[in-house]
Amino acid sequence: MTEEHGPTGDRLYGDADLVRFYDIENGCAADWQYSATMAETAGSVLDLGCGTGGFLTYLEGDRQLCGVDPAKAMLDVARARPRGHTVDWVQDDARTVRLQRKFDLVVLTGHAFQVFLSADDRRAALATIAAHLSPEGRFVFDTRNPLIEDWRSWTPDETQRGFEHPDLGLVTCWNDVCQDVRTGIVTYETHYRAEASGEMFSASSQIAFPGQSELAGMIEEAGLEVEQWLGDWLESAYSKASADIIPIGRLKR
Ligand SMILES: C[S@@+](CC[C@H](N)C(=O)[O-])C[C@H]1O[C@@H](n2cnc3c(N)ncnc32)[C@H](O)[C@@H]1O
Structure with a gap:
């Protein structure tokens, strides 16, 4: 950290x-x-x-x-x-x-x-x-x-999206996810790809x-x-x- x-x-x-x-x-x-x-x-x-x-x-x-x-x-x-x-x-x-x-x-x-x-x-x-x-x-x-298990849909296929960034142009993004069944904590990744340069920006986040x-x-x-x-x-x-x-x-x- x-x-x-x-x-x-x-x-x-x-x-x-x-x-x-x-x-x-x-x-x-x-x-x-x-x-x-x-x-x-x-x-x-x-x-x-x-x-x-x-x-x-x-x-x-x-x-x-x-x-x-x-x-x-x-x-x-x-x-x-x-x-x-x-x-x-x-x-x-x-x-x-x-x-x-x-x-x-x-x-x-x-x-x-x-x-x-x-x-x-x-x-x-x-x-x-x-x-x-x-x-x-x-x-x-x-x-x-937690009873809805919303995070189950935070897969790359279901979260694929895109937008125009004022400096980077077209950005494609998606999430990926896994749950620790013992603690219930969900770890999700967020990925942004600037299509013009191919640059990637990624984060791994946790929520309860x-x-x-x-x-x-x-x-x-x-x-x-x-x-x-x-x-x-x-x-x-x-x-x-x-x-x-x-x-x-x-x-x-
Ligand atoms: C999902 S964002 C929500 C931001 C904002 N409330 C909104 O509606 O757009 C979660 C925020 O919680 C902050 N955060 C993370 N850990 C925190 C902590 N221990 N105390 C206060 N804020 C925290 C993050 O930095 C982030 O800005």
Whole structure:
């Protein structure tokens, strides 16, 4: 693990050569839209695992905004956004960061919660949420439902795609995947090939798929309570068939 690849060691977020593809492949989706609606009544918002800062800079209105991420290359993109100067960007780890500030809304968007690979990592991230919530504040995050086994389709054949990059021209990309059946941790590769030069950019990433009952216990242990368990961003209640597990809650009363 080198500093170049960030404290989490994942080139996908730590290597500027790969980060330049992030905003082309990811962007405003239903999670940002739903969380932005929650932010309308919040005077302050903390985004843990904020990445390239798309969500915070998408928010309208005047409020205190803070984004935390360990990956410098992601934060460099965030800082350079037109509204990047309106956000306090903090290069740190969501498991351990303590900002000595409270927020009305704490979010983790884009399935960022799945970067916490062990139960201890997840407990630590939940403790960080609890430590930064104001008395009436709310938290929300999404994590893919392990019962759906979404990762099974992240094969080269099923993920082959392409896009035009402003500097590199046509880029072809695909994923590959394997699961450790013992831990449930999924390792997926992301490959980008610049067709004009033949140059390849690749990363190997790991994510966890905690189940709803494990999360429910940990959230309670962290001193938080869930008001709603959603199963998607259309506000369907969570069920075993849901694509996502989305707890929305607050500090335990
Ligand atoms: C899937 S991306 C999501 C980024 C962003 N939230 C979004 O919606 O586009 C996951 C992010 O989590 C960050 N990350 C990895 N380990 C982390 C940690 N220990 N604490 C906080 N963020 C972390 C990565 O650097 C990356 O930016």
